Amino acid sequence: MTDTAVTSPIPSRDAFTESGAVSVETITHVHQWNEELFTLRMTRPASFRFRSGEFVMIGLPKEDGKPLLRAYSVASPSYDEELEFLSIIVQDGPLTSRLQHIKVGDPVYLGKKPTGTLVTDALLPGKRLFMLSTGTGLAPFMSLVRDPDVYEMYEEVIVVHSVRRVVDLAYRELLESKLEGDPLLEDDQRERMIYVPTVTREDFRNQGRIQTLIEDGRLFEQSKGPKRFDSETDRVMLCGSMAMIKDHAADLEARGFEEGANNKPGSFVIERAFVG
Incomplete structure (x- = not known):
């Protein structure tokens, strides 16, 4: 297992635009469990609250600048100052094929409304x-x-x-x-x-x-x-x-x-x- 900051050409923060449904957060840590499995940590807005077991949308911009979002369960405890997510790499996956190349300091979309039934x-x-x-x-x-x-x-x-x-x-x-x-x-x-x-x-x-x-x-x-x-x-x-x-x-x-x-x-x- 290795802790890495993976390099990849993804858009700078200037390419992200705020909307009513998402905020723009920053990747703080990337942990590679193996060649197919990794964990992302990102900043957490002060207003973000969730129940343990819930999921939220995270993502990156598509070529047209609109958000490409997918549902991810929050893996971090509710008291953590950051948010953590566990992801598998799908090489032809629209989002995970790009998330696998994200690095510390990169911006990422975070949905504002966590929900779910695993509570x-x-x-x-x-x-x-x-x-x-x-x-x-x-x-x-x-x-x-x-x-x-x-x-x-x-x-x-x-x-x-x-x-x-x-x-x-x-x-x-x-x-x-x-x-x-x-x-x-x-x-x-x-x-x-x-x-x-x-x-x-x-x-x-x-x-x-x-x-x-x-x-x-x-x-x-x-x-x-x-x-x-x-x-x-x-x-x-x-x-x-x-x-x-x-x-x-x-x-x-x-x-x-x-x-x-x-x-x-x-x-x-x-x-x-x-x-x-």
């Missing part, structure tokens, strides 16, 4: 909160897992991250340390955070897809609770590929879970904006 407001009270993610779906959970309020609601917070390769395990060291150095979490809260990484294409201490870990019980090994899902007391958040969300949502519903929303809390939630 605790969309869940009923419970004892355990499971965050099931694949790939960059980990991003909103990195915000939630560092939110002290989450630990006031749940006895255990279990972060599950499934990837193809070991090098795809973004934030692994931080999560394995149980968020060591976090300025707001108490020691007992950090101890109640459980990290379950799993890799599908390489040797690792956990191998297999999340569904396999559910079925053979490995998902629950570190928990003090039941060694299976309990729809009465467990709450689940899903974020990842559309196929992953569809499969796990169906599995949860078969186990008696009901999907929640901001206006009707339930026992599991997905980000509807990302899956339609």
